[in-house]
Amino acid sequence: MRHSDLTTALTDRTAKTFLGILFGAVLIVALLNLLVPAESGLHVSSYTVSLLGKYLCYALLALALDLVWGYCGILSLGHGAFFALGGYAMGMYLMRQIGDRGVYGHPELPDFMVFLNWEELPWYWHGFDSFGFAMIMVALVPGVLAFVFGWLAFRSRVTGVYLSIITQALTYALMLAFFRNELGFGGNNGLTDFKDILGFSLREDSTRVALLIASALALAGAFVLSRWITGTRLGRTVMAVRDAESRARFLGYRTEHYKLWIFTVSAILAGIAGALYVPQVGIINPGEFSPLNSIELVVWVAVGGRATLYGAVIGAILVNYGKTVFTGVMPEAWLFALGGLFVAVTVFLPQGLVGLAKSLLKRKRQPEPTLSDKEADHEPA
Amino acid sequence: MSLRDTFRRDQVFGPLRPGTRPVRPGQLDTGGKHILYMEDITVSFEGFKALNDLTLYIEPGELRCIIGPNGAGKSTLMDVITGKTRPDTGSCYFGQTLDLTRMTETEIATAGIGRKFQKPTVFPEHTALENLELAMAGPKGTWQALLQPVTRQQYDWMAQTLETVGLLAQKDQLAGALSHGQKQWLEIAMVLMQKPRLLLVDEPIAGMTRHEVERTAELLQSLAGDHSVMVVEHDMEFIRSIANTVTVLHQGSVLAEGKMQDVQNDPKVIEVYLGETG
Numbered sequence: 001m002r003h004s005d006l007t008t009a010l011t012d013r014t015a016k017t018f019l020g021i022l023f024g025a026v027l028i029v030a031l032l033n034l035l036v037p038a039e040s041g042l043h044v045s046s047y048t049v050s051l052l053g054k055y056l057c058y059a060l061l062a063l064a065l066d067l068v069w070g071y072c073g074i075l076s077l078g079h080g081a082f083f084a085l086g087g088y089a090m091g092m093y094l095m096r097q098i099g100d101r102g103v104y105g106h107p108e109l110p111d112f113m114v115f116l117n118w119e120e121l122p123w124y125w126h127g128f129d130s131f132g133f134a135m136i137m138v139a140l141v142p143g144v145l146a147f148v149f150g151w152l153a154f155r156s157r158v159t160g161v162y163l164s165i166i167t168q169a170l171t172y173a174l175m176l177a178f179f180r181n182e183l184g185f186g187g188n189n190g191l192t193d194f195k196d197i198l199g200f201s202l203r204e205d206s207t208r209v210a211l212l213i214a215s216a217l218a219l220a221g222a223f224v225l226s227r228w229i230t231g232t233r234l235g236r237t238v239m240a241v242r243d244a245e246s247r248a249r250f251l252g253y254r255t256e257h258y259k260l261w262i263f264t265v266s267a268i269l270a271g272i273a274g275a276l277y278v279p280q281v282g283i284i285n286p287g288e289f290s291p292l293n294s295i296e297l298v299v300w301v302a303v304g305g306r307a308t309l310y311g312a313v314i315g316a317i318l319v320n321y322g323k324t325v326f327t328g329v330m331p332e333a334w335l336f337a338l339g340g341l342f343v344a345v346t347v348f349l350p351q352g353l354v355g356l357a358k359s360l361l362k363r364k365r366q367p368e369p370t371l372s373d374k375e376a377d378h379e380p381a
Numbered sequence: 382m383s384l385r386d387t388f389r390r391d392q393v394f395g396p397l398r399p400g401t402r403p404v405r406p407g408q409l410d411t412g413g414k415h416i417l418y419m420e421d422i423t424v425s426f427e428g429f430k431a432l433n434d435l436t437l438y439i440e441p442g443e444l445r446c447i448i449g450p451n452g453a454g455k456s457t458l459m460d461v462i463t464g465k466t467r468p469d470t471g472s473c474y475f476g477q478t479l480d481l482t483r484m485t486e487t488e489i490a491t492a493g494i495g496r497k498f499q500k501p502t503v504f505p506e507h508t509a510l511e512n513l514e515l516a517m518a519g520p521k522g523t524w525q526a527l528l529q530p531v532t533r534q535q536y537d538w539m540a541q542t543l544e545t546v547g548l549l550a551q552k553d554q555l556a557g558a559l560s561h562g563q564k565q566w567l568e569i570a571m572v573l574m575q576k577p578r579l580l581l582v583d584e585p586i587a588g589m590t591r592h593e594v595e596r597t598a599e600l601l602q603s604l605a606g607d608h609s610v611m612v613v614e615h616d617m618e619f620i621r622s623i624a625n626t627v628t629v630l631h632q633g634s635v636l637a638e639g640k641m642q643d644v645q646n647d648p649k650v651i652e653v654y655l656g657e658t659g
Binding site: 247249253257258 | 463486487490491496498502503504505506507511514515516518521522523526527528529530531571575
C-alpha cells in the first residue's frame with residue numbers, strides 16, 4: 001500500500017522531472033537576465049522575468065484549484081477571491097513600506113486615505129507594516145474565509161452547480177465590497193505605487209529575479225505538498241468523495257470534513273499565489289475579484305488536465321502565454337478565443353492535454369483498447 | 382406540530398436539524414435477545430406509505446432473507462436502518478442503547494452496520510486494495526488519514542479479506558475495470574472491512590453468472606454466525622439455497638415470517654407474491 005511521505009513526494013520520477021524543468025527554466029532566465037549584458041541577443045529583459053514570475057503565480061493558483069476540482073470534484077468558480085485576498089494582504093504590506101514617499105508625503109497614511117481626508121489608519125491596517133504579520137495574513141485571511149464558507153456550504157450538503165454558483169457569488173460580492181472607497185482598500189484604484197519589499201527596491205532587476213525564484217520555490221513547495229497529500233489515505237478519501245460521496249459517507253467518513261480540509265488548504269495556496277503576484281505586477285485592485293478571472297482559471301486547469309497537478313501547471317502557463325501573445329495581436333478577440341478553447345477542450349479533450357498525451361502513449365504501447373479499458377474510463381463529474 | 386414537521390431536514394442548515402445526535406452516545410450493547418429492533422415503523426412519501434407499521438427483529442449471528450414484490454418497502458427498510466431515511470413514527474434500535482433514528486449515516490456506519498448497495502458502488506478510480514483501505518474500520522478523521530500509514534497487520538487483513546472474496550489476484554486493478562460480479566464481491570469485502578455486527582446486503586447476485594451465484598451463497602453463509610446478515614433478494618432459488626429465516630414484506634409491513642418451507646406454503650404469501658411469479 002502506497003502511503004507517500006514528504007520524501008517520496010519529493011524524489012519520485014514525476015516530482016524530479018517537474019522540479020528539474022521548473023528550476024532549470026527559472027535558473028536560465030535568471031542568469032540570462034542578471035549576467036548577460038543588455039546589448040547581447042541572449043539577454044532576457046526584466047519584463048520577461050516578471051512575466052514568467054506572473055505565470056508561475058498563475059500556475060500555483062491553478063494547482064490550488066486542481067486540488068479541489070480535479071481531486072475533490074468541487075468546481076469552485078470563486079477561487080480568484082482567495083488569490084485576490086492574499087494579494088491584498090501583500091499589497092497592504094507594500095503600501096505601508098511606502099512611508100512618507102507618497103504623493104502627499106503623509107508619514108503614516110497611504111495616499112488614497114489622505115485623499116479621502118481620513119485622519120488615522122483604520123484598525124485593520126495595523127500590523128501590516130510588519131512583513132511577518134502580513135505573511136501570516138496572506139495565509140490566514142483566505143484560509144479562514146474558505147473555512148467558514150466551506151463549513152456552511154458542505155455541512156448543508158450544497159454540491160455541484162449550486163456550489164459553483166455560490167462560490168461565484170462570493171467572489172462577486174467581494175469585488176463589489178472592495179470597489180467601495182469607505183472599505184479602506186483604495187476603492188477601484190486598489191493598492192499601487194509600491195516602492196520596495198523588505199528594503200529592496202521593486203525596480204531593481206535583482207529584486208525581480210528574487211521574486212521569480214520565490215515564486216518558483218512556492219510552486220515547487222506546493223507541488224510537493226499536494227503530491228504528498230494526494231498520495232496518502234486523505235488524498236484517496238478525497239478522490240473517493242469526488243467519485244461516490246454517499247458511499248464514502250456510508251463507510252463512516254465525515255465527507256464534509258474532507259471537503260473542508262482540502263478546500264481550506266487550496267484557498268491558502270491560492271492566497272500565497274496572490275501574495276507573490278502583487279509585487280511582480282505592481283498593483284492589486286478589485287478587478288482581481290472579477291468572476292471572469294475565476295472562470296479563466298477553470299479553463300487553465302481544464303486545458304492542462306485535471307487531477308494530475310502538473311497538468312494544471314502546464315495549462316496555466318500555456319493559456320497565459322497564449323493570452324499574452326493573443327492580446328498583443330488582437331486584444332478584442334481574446335475572450336472569444338478563451339470561450340472557444342473551453343468548449344473545444346470540454347468536447348474533444350475531457351482529460352486535457354495531459355490526458356491526450358497519456359492516451360497517445362498508451363495507444364503506442366497497446367494498439368487495441370480492450371473492453372475493460374473502456375469501462376475504466378470513468379469520467380468524474 | 383413539532384419543529385421536525387415544520388422543517389424537512391434537507392431544507393435547513395445542519396445545526397437547525399433536530400435530533401441528529403445519539404441520545405445516549407455509547408457502545409453497542411447486545412445484551413438483549415436481538416441485535417436489531419424495529420418497532421411500529423411508518424415511513425410515508427407524499428402520502429404513500431412505503432413502510433406501514435412494520436415490526437422486525439434480527440438476532441445476533443442470524444442470516445435473514447427479506448423478500449417481497451416491488452414496492453413492498455425492502456429498500457426503504459434498509460434506508461431506515463442506515464439512517465438515510467427517517468421514519469415518521471416508530472423506533473429503531475441497534476442493540477439495547479443505540480437509537481438509529483437519532484444517528485447520522487456516518488455514526489450508524491461506525492457503530493457497526495455495513496451496507497452493500499443494490500447497484501455495486503465501489504470507487505472506480507481506486508484499485509481493489511485501495512477500496513478496502515478506504516473501507517477499513519478505524520479512525521476516519523482527516524489528520525489521521527493524512528499522517529497514519531497502513532500498518533503491516535492492516536495490510537495483511539486487507540489481503541486476507543480480498544482472498545475471502547476471491548479477488549486477491551486483482552488487488553492492484555482499478556475497481557472500475559472489474560467485472561460486475563467482481564464488483565459485487567469487492568463491495569462485500571469493503572463492508573467486511575468495516576467490521577460490522579450487522580450486514581445489510583441488497584440484491585447481491587444481480588448480474589452474476591451461475592458459478593458466481595454459488596460462490597456468493599457460500600460466502601454469505603460463511604459470514605453468518607460471526608455477523609448478523611440481512612439479505613434482500615428477488616431470486617427465489619437463491620433464497621431457498623441460503624435461507625434460514627425468511628421475512629415477507631407486502632405493502633410496507635410484514636406479511637409472514639418463518640422457515641422458508643412454512644412461508645412458501647402460507648396461502649397469503651402465495652397470493653401476493655409467490656403466486657404471481659410462479
